[in-house]
Amino acid sequence: xxxxxxxxxxxxxxxxxxxxxxxxxxxxxxxxxxxxxxxxxxxxxxxxxxxxxxxxxxxxxxxxxxxxxxxxxxxxxxxxxxxxxxxxxxxxxxxxxxxxxxxxxxxxxxxxxxxxxxxxxxxxxxxxxxxxxxxxxxxxxxxxxxxxxxxxxxxxxxxxxxxxxxxxxxxxxxxxxxxxxxxxxxxxxxxxxxxxxxxxxxxxxxxxxxxxxxxxxxxxxxxxxxxxxxxxxxxxxxxxxxxxxxxxxxxxxxxxxxxxxxxxxxxxxxxxxxxxxxxxxxxxxxxxxxx
Numbered sequence: 001x002x003x004x005x006x007x008x009x010x011x012x013x014x015x016x017x018x019x020x021x022x023x024x025x026x027x028x029x030x031x032x033x034x035x036x037x038x039x040x041x042x043x044x045x046x047x048x049x050x051x052x053x054x055x056x057x058x059x060x061x062x063x064x065x066x067x068x069x070x071x072x073x074x075x076x077x078x079x080x081x082x083x084x085x086x087x088x089x090x091x092x093x094x095x096x097x098x099x100x101x102x103x104x105x106x107x108x109x110x111x112x113x114x115x116x117x118x119x120x121x122x123x124x125x126x127x128x129x130x131x132x133x134x135x136x137x138x139x140x141x142x143x144x145x146x147x148x149x150x151x152x153x154x155x156x157x158x159x160x161x162x163x164x165x166x167x168x169x170x171x172x173x174x175x176x177x178x179x180x181x182x183x184x185x186x187x188x189x190x191x192x193x194x195x196x197x198x199x200x201x202x203x204x205x206x207x208x209x210x211x212x213x214x215x216x217x218x219x220x221x222x223x224x225x226x227x228x229x230x231x232x233x234x235x236x237x238x239x240x241x242x243x244x245x246x247x248x249x250x251x252x253x254x255x256x257x258x259x260x261x262x263x264x265x266x267x268x269x270x271x272x273x274x275x276x277x278x279x280x281x282x283x284x285x286x287x288x289x290x291x
Contacts, residue, residue: 009060011082014038014103015110017059025111031128034107035135046139049165052099064099074098079109093167100133107132131177138164138174152179152222154251154270154285169274172285176220182288184221184230187274188214188242189281193233214246217281227265227288234261245271246282258286266290 018034025031042058044050056063059082066088069075073090077083084102086095108125120128143160150156152175154168161171176185196210213235221230236242237259241252251272257264268287273280 009057011060011062013079013082013106013110014041014055014059014061015079015107016113017041018107019110025107028128031104031107031132032135034104035132038103038136039139046142048138048142048163050137050139052096052103055103064102066095074102076102076105076109079106079113082106091167093161093165093170096137096165097133097167097170100136101129103136104129104132134170134174134177137166138171140178143174144178147175147179152181152183152285152287154272154283169276169283172283173220176222179222180224181222182225182227184219184225184227184286184288186219186230186284186286187217187276187281188236188246188284189217189279190246191215191217191233214243214282225288227267227286228260228262231261241269242271242282242284245273245284246280249273255289 014037015034018037019025022030022033022037025034038044038055039046039050042054044054053063055061061082061084064074064084064086067085068089069085069087073087073094075085077085084099086098086102090098108129138160143164146160146163147156150159154172157168157172157175160166160175161168164171166174172185176183190212192210192212193215215236216230216232216234218232219230221227240258241254241256244250245252251270253270254268256267256269258267258269266289268289270285271282272284274283275281
């Protein structure tokens with residue numbers, strides 16, 4: 001691992017600088033204000049791509065080091081000096097998102113040092129850091145008009161990802177957060193039901209073993225989604241366009257009636273195979289249509 005390069009300015013903890021000006025973080029709105037603080041203090045506009053080096057230079061933060069991390073994408077090593085490690089073999093767009101996440105971590109670090117922190121769980125804090133990283137790299141004021149012009153689709157996601165220098169997945173999730181209309185983004189993977197996994201230990205080796213199916217891994221949707229609850233671990237039939245994409249390794253799209261456990265919904269489906277770490281999955285964008 002290379003040595004930490006000297007910063008252009010004396011180091012100033014951005015989280016502490018924010019709290020000194022605005023006071024303790026008491027709501028999620030304060031977290032989003034910190035994102036705008038990072039950009040405005042560093043002389044950045046909302047025009048893509050967001051140059052994180054401007055933030056590092058303004059606050060005297062050493063450029064994050066690339067390191068062979070195993071279990072984490074990024075680590076805030078020392079908030080007193082601003083040293084951050086980023087997983088070196090991640091794609092550049094993933095590294096940028098991780099840098100944004102760690103800049104958000106500096107806010108919570110300062111908050112904890114001040115001995116006042118909202119009663120937020122670790123998981124909630126991680127979600128806020130991820131949302132803050134998305135806000136930092138894809139500002140609503142510039143992202144939303146471009147998304148409205150392009151419309152919501154996998155192709156639009158690729159165009160915006162290239163423009164903002166973000167990953168396709170992060171860009172599509174941002175589109176679900178900011179977009180309107182009947183859309184859901186669903187990631188599918190091949191797995192057993194949780195109860196099948198629990199039952200494996202009690203099965204005799206002579207009995208038929210349960211077969212893995214393509215199931216919902218995670219999902220998110222626009223605020224206008226009226227297609228009902230999408231249950232985690234719900235399987236999809238073999239004749240679905242989503243299954244075709246998984247088996248063939250090629251993208252598919254078209255109209256399809258999908259059963260989500262409570263009834264059929266009519267959707268325009270875009271499905272594409274995608275590799276997430278060592279897991280082979282299918283990413284699908286569902287647009288609910290009138291029957």
